[in-house]
Amino acid sequence: MSDISVIGAGAFGTALASQLAGEDGPTVTLWTRDPEQAAAIGTARENARHLPGVSLPRALSVEHGNAAFAAPILIMATPMQTLAGLLEEHREHIGEACVVAACKGVDLERGKGPTGIIESAAKKAIPAILTGPSFAVDIAQGLPTALTLACADKRTGEMLQSALSTTTLRLYLSTDPIGAELGGALKNVIAIACGACIGAGFGESARAALMTRGYAEMARLAAALGGKRETLAGLSGFGDLALTCTSDKSRNFRHGLALGRGEQPPEGVTTEGIATAGATLRLAQRYKLEMPITEVVAALTSGTLSAAEAMAVLLARPLKKE
Numbered sequence: 001m002s003d004i005s006v007i008g009a010g011a012f013g014t015a016l017a018s019q020l021a022g023e024d025g026p027t028v029t030l031w032t033r034d035p036e037q038a039a040a041i042g043t044a045r046e047n048a049r050h051l052p053g054v055s056l057p058r059a060l061s062v063e064h065g066n067a068a069f070a071a072p073i074l075i076m077a078t079p080m081q082t083l084a085g086l087l088e089e090h091r092e093h094i095g096e097a098c099v100v101a102a103c104k105g106v107d108l109e110r111g112k113g114p115t116g117i118i119e120s121a122a123k124k125a126i127p128a129i130l131t132g133p134s135f136a137v138d139i140a141q142g143l144p145t146a147l148t149l150a151c152a153d154k155r156t157g158e159m160l161q162s163a164l165s166t167t168t169l170r171l172y173l174s175t176d177p178i179g180a181e182l183g184g185a186l187k188n189v190i191a192i193a194c195g196a197c198i199g200a201g202f203g204e205s206a207r208a209a210l211m212t213r214g215y216a217e218m219a220r221l222a223a224a225l226g227g228k229r230e231t232l233a234g235l236s237g238f239g240d241l242a243l244t245c246t247s248d249k250s251r252n253f254r255h256g257l258a259l260g261r262g263e264q265p266p267e268g269v270t271t272e273g274i275a276t277a278g279a280t281l282r283l284a285q286r287y288k289l290e291m292p293i294t295e296v297v298a299a300l301t302s303g304t305l306s307a308a309e310a311m312a313v314l315l316a317r318p319l320k321k322e
Ligand SMILES: NC(=O)C1=CN([C@@H]2O[C@H](COP(=O)(O)OP(=O)(O)OC[C@H]3O[C@@H](n4cnc5c(N)ncnc54)[C@H](OP(=O)(O)O)[C@@H]3O)[C@@H](O)[C@H]2O)C=CC1
Pocket: 008, 009, 010, 011, 012, 013, 032, 033, 034, 037, 049, 050, 077, 078, 079, 080, 082, 086, 102, 103, 104, 105, 134, 135, 136, 137, 269, 270, 272
């Protein structure tokens, strides 16, 4: 059994696994749901489907079987809406492991973030979250990256911080998984808004306003759910918001860009902000919070508002104190 299993051989899982599996590092397994895909990656030492052009270290093993779920550290790197089902399906193989979510979002059906999902689906596990500003390609190329590792249990968090840091991947420790996971989830919603703003030609001043007022929404919801405002000011909130809202490497930003231009975004691309906008809106209603940008993103992505109509809705709101 490996020291670490990365569950999900998408772009991010593959990048993380490849970074962690250095010659002198821990033993690492990359798990994929598709046996043919496991064999193809293992033979080519490349994930041609999700991370083409990156050669994977020899020390990384690529598997499909259930055994991968028995590792003491599991990193869950599949899209958010698949997390609960995947953990439930493999529950019997997961022991008293540290289960670290690397996905970003809020579960639409259950209204929970990744650590809440882990808590209810794998009861013996210790949940944690790894999140912050990082594109898979940057991590895979060994470019310098800083992320937040958040775990409510400080000692487990310290162990994970040390086990998952590398010479180029620098982890900062937090004991606030709620704040950290909400930062990562909600920045994707705001990135769609910013993409639409640029795509529709509303300009960079408008984008800066959306980022700032979007950040206020993120902090408001995090505080209502028990997260700390200072966590939102860190890598997992402000840091990831800055990256995702300003880079067309981001799939969420590009989705918004296409909508803003009046184009149809491509199908089959992992765009976490779409489901998370809907899930967040339900939370906002439950906690009686104003989240106007999230509201228009939910309408924009479901096709009930155009970018111009969304901007008109935001501009017509009553004037406020900052
Ligand atoms: N890409 C990035 O730069 C970053 C991504 N993340 C987060 O990581 C998470 C994963 O994203 P990313 O790797 O980019 O996504 P990708 O689209 O690259 O890959 C998704 C992966 O999940 C697998 N998958 C999909 N559904 C299931 C399922 N039901 N059961 C098991 N496996 C499944 C896919 O398998 P298959 O190939 O068989 O379809 C594929 O391996 C997201 O939450 C994202 O926000 C976080 C930081 C950076």
